[in-house]
Amino acid sequence: MKNILLILSTSRTSQDAIEYAVGLAKKEKAKLVVLYIIETELTNEVFDKFTDIGFIGDKPSTELTEAIMREYRQRGYEEMGKVQIRAMEENVDFDAVTTQGDFVEKAVETIERYKIDTAVAIKRKRSAFWKYFSKSMVDELIEQAPCKVEVFEE
Amino acid sequence: MRIEIDRRPIWLIIILRSFRPIFFLTIGLIFFYLINLPTPDGLTIQGQRAIALFTVCLILWVTGMLPLAITSLLAIVTVPLLGILDKKETYALFGNEAVFFILGAFILSGAVMHSGLSGRIALAIMNRFGGTPKGLLASIFLLASALSFFMSEHAVAAMLFPIVLDIAKGLNLRPGRSNYAKSLFLALAWGCIIGGVATFLGGARVPLAVGMLKEATGITIDFLEYTVIVFPTVVMLLVIGYLGLTRFFPPDIEDMHLAKTVFERKMKEMGKIGYLEYAVGAVMAATILFWLFFGRSLGIANIAIVSVVGLFILKLVRWKDIEEYVNWGIILMYGGAITLGAAMEKSGAAAWMANAAIGNGISSPLVVIAIFSLLTILLTEGMSNAAVIAILLPVGIGMASRFNMEPRLITYAIAVPAGLAFCFPMSTPANAIAVSSGYITTKDMAKAGIVMMILAWLVFNLTARFYWPIIGIRL
Secondary structure, three states: OOEEEEEEEOOEOOHHHHHHHHHHHHHOOOEEEEEEEEOOHHHHHHHHHHHHHOOOOHHHHHHHHHHHHHHHHHHHHHHHHHHHHHHHHOOOOEEEEEEEOOHHHHHHHHHHHOOOOEEEEEEOOOOHHHHHHOOOHHHHHHHHOOOEEEEEEO | OOOOOOOOOHHHHHHHHHHHHHHHHHHHHHHHHHHHOOOOOOOOHHHHHHHHHHHHHHHHHHHOOOOHHHHHHHHHHHHHHOOOOOHHHHHHHHOOHHHHHHHHHHHHHHHHHHHOHHHHHHHHHHHHHOOOHHHHHHHHHHHHHHHHHHOOHHHHHHHHHHHHHHHHHHOOOOOOOOHHHHHHHHHHHHHHHHHHOOOOOOOOHHHHHHHHHHHHHOOOOOHHHHHHHHHHHHHHHHHHHHHHHHHHOOOOOOOOHHHHHHHHHHHHHHOOOOHHHHHHHHHHHHHHHHHHHHHHHHOHHHHHHHHHHHHHHOOOOOHHHHHHHOOHHHHHHHHHHHHHHHHHHHOOHHHHHHHHHHOOOOOOHHHHHHHHHHHHHHHOOOOOHHHHHHHHHHHHHHHHHHOOOOHHHHHHHHHOHHHOOOOOOOOOHHHHHHHHOOOOOHHHHHHHHHHHHHHHHHHHHHHHHHOOOOOOOOO
């Protein structure tokens, strides 16, 4: 049985990508694995900022970071719930994974663990300026992934 | 065990791995080069050393290669080691009144947060005025601002963030899509930023600037005087900010009953107001009144510390609670900045630098205020606002003495705009937490923030031109 991976994250979700991944899994009679990555970069940045230049101590900074992480997890469950409903409607076999950390590293790990055949990733639109100076995480994923990666631009 | 092979070119790996040692080696070389240059005319050897140290601290504060507090500690130990000031004088500067005021204000702010009083006030106001989209937006904006008059703006942002997040969720606003959600989180950040410059309590940067001014010139600014001078700027920025929020992000929601449910649930969770909240509120109110009316005679630091002792006598807080609510590291930063500023002034380096940088080309105080406020507002977007003060104020004070200007004017021109960082998440923690919600993007913040930054600069300079003379400040 083939495995299709849909990669969602805190800053990368797309209804079109969800529809496409479910449709592809149905067409290929594949199992759909949904990976939701909680990106910790932003929360770490907030915590560091409060620790380095903020006027408040550890407790409120930690509570704040936890509130943000709770919100991200909640959003992850909601997104995966949406995919699960679509998968059930289309009779597609479904598995869900939630993790937190670096986008590329976690995506590659999951691709290897589930022996994924095709991964569907969402790319954020970026200005020409940023494209010139830095590579997007999805481009990095395409380079490192041992499978085909289909990209949706949001 | 998973082994990862780094497939990047070897030259890139070497450059990246050796960046930090090369950076600090370069800093060391710059320092020794500046120290060993022939001393320019009009500058003492101590002044030359102070400039070398100032350059190193400036690079470290701007790049953030070391934590701010550690850079400040470096400044404190290097000043006596280089013979710029003697040991006794240097370490005495750390015990400046401003440092103890900041310490007392942080502890009081921690006690208010710990008691839950600030959260209760916030919920009550939002519940009362949050019946319409614009009403709720105005409540959050004005509340964040008003609370930042009395406690640290960062504490206000941290305290209000979960409430605003619950409102956004309760109203089913879509992260990154909803205009109304964007305006709510921006209202939180901008409210804290604008309110934070209104008094000495919003952030430690104003006491820091006042402390540096006092050490350098012996002149001081009291709590009431500062507030009277800055308040019109704050009021105008609040009006402009609210108009900006509703124009940039017109509300895309009408039904607010779900928000009401959030307030009622949260207020129920809080229970009834108790002795602790009343008592902490009373101590805080009495402290503010003393700061306003007896600040000059009793000393703002003395009032702050007596209030802190009062909190413990009344058993309103435990030391453990306070320890967790205060960022002790940042206090080191302020002590170091005051020491470096005094070293620059007392060695004559500040006046020499001001002269070398601007010469005799400028004579109008308004132009000086415009230049310094512009430099400050631009720099504060990219670095810590306290670091901006630590960098610009010694030069500004030197400039004032060079041109026979009232040094308090320069202090206002730097201390106020230093708090007005509207554009980026890295500018200030309030912006960082607004973006971390995911409801507003960095791009949205930057677009609206740049307009707000320009308007804030104009408002500050117009106030200096037209309002300051009315209240007797000679330009």
